[in-house]
Amino acid sequence: MTEEILSISSNQDNTCFALGTSDGFSVYGIEHMRLKERFKRTFSGGLKIVELLYKTNLLLLVGGGSNPAFPPTKLIIWDDYQNKAISELDHDSEIISAKFRKDIIIVVLANKVLVYDFKNLNHKEVFKTCPNPKGIIAVSYLETKIVAFPSVEEGKVVIADLEKETSTTIEVHKHEISLMALSLDGTLLATTSSEGTLIRVWRIETGDKVKEFRRGKSVATIYSLSFSCDSKFIVINSNRGTIHIFALTNDSEAQNRMSWVSNIIPGFGGVYSCCSSPVTPEIYTHVFFSQDDIKDKYNIIGITLEGVVMRFHLEKKGGKTDIVSEECTSVF
Incomplete structure (x- = not known):
């Protein structure tokens, strides 16, 4: 076999x-x-x-x-x-899924989220969710101890602060939630729904929506969703075989970085269209920003279920920033 x-x-x-x-x-x-x-x-x-x-x-x-x-x-x-x-x-x-930090382990079952103390493996928390066959969960990894997961009500998210022992529920979509991601510092939450057309970004502290991006008009299955390490950009990809990068800041520097994108979607100011990626449609690909110790350098990694690793970076040329595809490597 x-x-x-x-x-x-x-x-x-x-x-x-x-x-x-x-x-x-x-x-x-x-x-x-x-x-x-x-x-x-x-x-x-x-x-x-x-x-x-x-x-x-x-x-x-x-x-x-x-x-x-x-x-x-x-x-x-x-x-x-x-x-x-x-x-x-x-x-x-x-x-269905599991995550861990240096202090806790999070286990996701079909309709609940369990939190364990990593030192002694004692139960710390149990949260009920709506049916969650994808094991959707988002965890912060720096100072804050935030866990976000689907509520018992469709389209709503529970944001639990395990340090303060508090939780809030916010409605993020009208449809079933398909994916979530927290910024590294736990201050922002990105969500997508089963429609796969909109990406919304929420401020954890207030529960307010700070950005709304449109991937496209056609329904899509979002495969991955990730913040850059400095929380200035979001990268997503879907079964449509395209990588999208969205800028979370409105400053001119960020706008210049993203000027490689070909057009702006009418009616959605500041929301950029996508660039094509070599990812084959319908093949699951995990895409994320790779951490780099060089300031303002953005590297992107894509890994397919076929074991192909694709590498991209954003490169500034003549006042514009382009996405540059580097070599593909097979690791499988």
Whole structure:
């Protein structure tokens, strides 16, 4: 049987990504747009969830595929340095998604979100949600301890501040929520609905909508949604085979950065059209801004379920900024 990729994830600060496969996982580091395999592990079955904790050897694993390495109801905390599971968390239903920070682990089931203390694995919180078959969840990774997830009511999001032990609910779309992302500092939340036409950005502190972008008029399935590390841009892609980048600031510097886009959608001031990407339509691609230590340099990584890694960067030429496609690399 040919090995296949079951999942793609980037770590908390977008410096690494992990592939869950039908017989294990692989972890790659990204530095100045260069890829390096950090470590990989082979199992006797598949992994549908592989989440890496920053650049450590700690991972969250959940079995999946036609021959799961572990029961899909069991969360494995894996230490690759020791080459073994150091803890396990059993659940009464299938785990849909999981995330973790240095202090907490978040597990998403079909209709609830569980929060565990990472030190002792005790339950901290349990939140009910509407049916959530995609395991939609967004987590902040810096000082604030914010978790956002679908409410029990369709189109609404619960924003929970685990530090302050408070939560608020806001209506973000009329249709079912399809994807969410928090900025790295946890101050902004981006959401999309099952229509896939609008991307809305919300301020966590007030619950106010600060931006609304239009991807297009046709319905689309949004594959990925991510903020740049400085929260100035959002990148999304969909089954339409196109990458979109939107500017969150209105200053002239940001506008100049995005002048490579071909046109402005009438009636939506400051909202830019997309650039074409080499992503084949209908093939899932995970796209995100890669962190770079050079100020105002924006690198973009795209990884397909076929194991192709595409690299882009924004480049300024003659007062305009273009998106430049770099070499594609196969890692699978």
